[in-house]
Amino acid sequence: MAIDSWVIIVDENRAGGMLDAARRLGGRVTAAVAGKRDLAERAADMGFDQVLCWETADGVPAEAYAAALAERAAQDAPRLVLASDAPPARVLLGAAAAALNAAVVASVRAVAAAEENIVVSRAAAEGKVLEDIAVSGALAGIFDGDDAEQRGDAAVTVEIVPAEAGAALRVLSTEAESGAAGLLTAARVVGVGMGLRARDDLRIVEDLAAVLGAETACTLPVCDDMRWFAAHSVVGSSHSRIAPTLYIALGISGQPQHMSGVRDAKVVVAVNSDPEARIFKNCDYGIVGDLYKIVPELTAAFAATKNP
Amino acid sequence: MKIVVVFKWARNPLDARVSADAAVSWPGVKLAASDDDPAAMEIAVALAAGDEVVGLTIGDGDTAWAAARGAARTVVVTGTPGEADSAATGAALAEAVRRMAGVGAVLIGDSAWDYAVISALAGRLGWPAVAGVTAAACSEQGELRVTRRLGAAIQVLAAAGPVVLAVTASRAEKNVPGMKEVLAARKKPAEKIAAADLLDAAIAYRVQTQGTRFPDTPPARVIDGGDPRTACEQLIAALRVEGVI
Ligand SMILES: Cc1cc2nc3c(=O)[nH]c(=O)nc-3n(C[C@H](O)[C@H](O)[C@H](O)COP(=O)(O)OP(=O)(O)OC[C@H]3O[C@@H](n4cnc5c(N)ncnc54)[C@H](O)[C@@H]3O)c2cc1C
Ligand SMILES: Cc1cc2nc3c(=O)[nH]c(=O)nc-3n(C[C@H](O)[C@H](O)[C@H](O)COP(=O)(O)OP(=O)(O)OC[C@H]3O[C@@H](n4cnc5c(N)ncnc54)[C@H](O)[C@@H]3O)c2cc1C
Numbered sequence: 101m102a103i104d105s106w107v108i109i110v111d112e113n114r115a116g117g118m119l120d121a122a123r124r125l126g127g128r129v130t131a132a133v134a135g136k137r138d139l140a141e142r143a144a145d146m147g148f149d150q151v152l153c154w155e156t157a158d159g160v161p162a163e164a165y166a167a168a169l170a171e172r173a174a175q176d177a178p179r180l181v182l183a184s185d186a187p188p189a190r191v192l193l194g195a196a197a198a199a200l201n202a203a204v205v206a207s208v209r210a211v212a213a214a215e216e217n218i219v220v221s222r223a224a225a226e227g228k229v230l231e232d233i234a235v236s237g238a239l240a241g242i243f244d245g246d247d248a249e250q251r252g253d254a255a256v257t258v259e260i261v262p263a264e265a266g267a268a269l270r271v272l273s274t275e276a277e278s279g280a281a282g283l284l285t286a287a288r289v290v291g292v293g294m295g296l297r298a299r300d301d302l303r304i305v306e307d308l309a310a311v312l313g314a315e316t317a318c319t320l321p322v323c324d325d326m327r328w329f330a331a332h333s334v335v336g337s338s339h340s341r342i343a344p345t346l347y348i349a350l351g352i353s354g355q356p357q358h359m360s361g362v363r364d365a366k367v368v369v370a371v372n373s374d375p376e377a378r379i380f381k382n383c384d385y386g387i388v389g390d391l392y393k394i395v396p397e398l399t400a401a402f403a404a405t406k407n408p
Numbered sequence: 409m410k411i412v413v414v415f416k417w418a419r420n421p422l423d424a425r426v427s428a429d430a431a432v433s434w435p436g437v438k439l440a441a442s443d444d445d446p447a448a449m450e451i452a453v454a455l456a457a458g459d460e461v462v463g464l465t466i467g468d469g470d471t472a473w474a475a476a477r478g479a480a481r482t483v484v485v486t487g488t489p490g491e492a493d494s495a496a497t498g499a500a501l502a503e504a505v506r507r508m509a510g511v512g513a514v515l516i517g518d519s520a521w522d523y524a525v526i527s528a529l530a531g532r533l534g535w536p537a538v539a540g541v542t543a544a545a546c547s548e549q550g551e552l553r554v555t556r557r558l559g560a561a562i563q564v565l566a567a568a569g570p571v572v573l574a575v576t577a578s579r580a581e582k583n584v585p586g587m588k589e590v591l592a593a594r595k596k597p598a599e600k601i602a603a604a605d606l607l608d609a610a611i612a613y614r615v616q617t618q619g620t621r622f623p624d625t626p627p628a629r630v631i632d633g634g635d636p637r638t639a640c641e642q643l644i645a646a647l648r649v650e651g652v653i
Binding site: 111161163164166167170185186187188190191193194195196197198199202203204205206207209219223224225226227228229230231232233234235236237240242266267268269270271272273274275276277280281284312320324337338339340341345346356357360366367369370371375380381382383384385386387388389390393394397398400401402405407 | 524530537540553561652653
């Protein structure tokens with residue numbers, strides 16, 4: 101049985117991963133874009149079977165199109181609707197879910213068709229396990245599985261859906277957080293936590309970052325309590341989310357509020373003196389050891405390799 | 409403005425116990441306030457500017473929580489279906505809000521513990537909704553000014569009520585109510601409503617858990633740093649294979 105899906109898109113984050121996930125159901129996959137036209141064009145390039153676009157007017161947030169999007173969802177009646185955890189995407193998903201009388205499931209990692217059901221796999225217990233849930237009706241899922249590079253052969257034409265945004269929500273201002281730019285796009289980041297004992301010791305961290313051409317970042321208490329970094333250097337759920345290819349966490353325990361900020365990093369390395377530290381369950385490579393011994397050695401070792 | 413704050417509607421995933429066969433249990437764990445709940449409460453009290461703040465929760469959460477932080481009374485929805493069915497929880501909360509007259513805003517902690525309830529609640533109410541909210545205030549014209557984080561940007565929105573705001577905290581609660589506030593809070597009115605009285609029996613989302621399993625992602629490769637030089641060499645060799653250096 102082929103099951104048709106919608107993927108709600110407000111930015112490019114995980115759009116390819118959601119398309120890839122929805123494809124497993126074998127049906128048509130429609131991109132429901134609330135944003136600027138070029139975002140919809142990029143979705144078309146990814147290989148969606150259909151691209152609908154609620155083109156956001158200047159000064160109007162994506163959420164203002166929730167009712168319009170939900171109305172179309174009710175007409176098209178997809179069995180599955182996916183959205184990322186971006187705040188506007190979650191609001192649009194909720195509207196579509198209500199219109200479709202759909203079950204709503206968060207932390208979705210994958211979906212599969214099983215006879216008449218959709219079986220959704222979601223992360224539970226802080227990602228320690230996956231729970232498989234069979235849904236016999238419509239399903240709206242907040243997807244936080246892996247992103248995937250997607251490229252279609254023939255781009256479909258974007259269908260602009262004429263819609264009233266209403267006057268309930270207006271954007272008054274949008275300001276990029278100053279100072280964060282380098283960190284947000286960095287390919288390599290060295291993060292420092294409360295395992296560092298003194299501000300002067302930041303030197304060994306900076307030496308490592310210099311050898312790697314990496315940006316530095318920190319956990320919340322290193323900024324809030326120690327004041328060694330400005331707020332724009334904090335990585336985590338309530339601050340910056342980053343996606344470097346390499347993240348090296350030094351003296352960081354690995355609390356969920358911090359780790360959700362590096363979920364999209366390709367490789368996470370942790371250096372922590374406590375073998376029981378949570379972060380060892382949440383990284384790709386770990387060294388159990390005193391950062392004061394490991395970091396200088398690591399810097400020397402990277403410096404000795406040709407193209408670190 | 410009359411405000412409803414939805415609090416303590418989820419369980420902290422960190423409290424889950426996972427056994428060797430990947431089964432999840434919650435021994436003695438109650439619905440808890442997330443880190444975001446106090447932030448929602450704080451904004452609510454400021455926005456209400458003296459008007460009524462009503463706490464709304466589900467299950468057996470402590471009714472004194474919102475009352476100790478400024479709510480005049482608390483409504484508890486009991487008998488909501490299990491955790492897997494966030495749509496029904498959201499629908500029940502929405503219906504409870506709908507039965508209160510004159511609500512200008514619903515605030516809820518934008519808790520990553522269960523984003524699904526937030527989406528479902530906002531969708532069922534059908535009100536304009538904003539998530540990721542870090543601040544909100546009333547302008548002189550009585551219009552809501554909502555600040556939220558959007559990626560690396562800070563955005564300010566104007567919102568005409570009634571609205572749903574999902575509030576995200578950036579730190580732990582500063583002024584946790586003391587014993588005196590909590591004792592006083594216990595004297596404030598609390599009303600129970602059964603979910604069955606709120607939900608149309610037709611709202612059945614037909615979800616069935618098939619159990620839990622461990623993800624097939626390999627565990628981290630943890631290197632003993634007893635000999636720092638060897639450990640670093642091993643790490644660098646591995647990072648080369650990964651292609652990140
Ligand atoms: C509402 C809210 C929002 C939050 N948002 C964020 C956020 O966005 N980002 C964020 O980071 N946090 C956030 N937090 C805080 C978060 O919960 C954790 O408290 C924080 O991430 C812990 O920081 P840490 O790992 O540096 O410190 P700790 O938890 O104290 O860990 C320090 C680690 O260093 C190790 N260590 C000690 N000495 C050494 C040594 N010599 N060598 C090696 N290792 C050593 C220890 O074993 C320990 O694991 C938030 C909290 C709240 C309540
Ligand atoms: C920012 C923040 C984040 C939190 N995150 C979590 C979380 O992730 N997981 C979690 O399980 N809990 C968390 N909590 C704790 C949670 O809010 C509750 O305090 C806890 O779950 C107990 O709930 P309660 O409703 O019984 O609390 P309350 O009603 O506040 O009180 C619990 C009991 O303690 C007594 N009490 C309260 N205050 C005092 C005091 N000052 N002195 C003496 N006795 C007192 C009360 O009489 C009552 O019997 C967090 C709290 C805060 C402030």
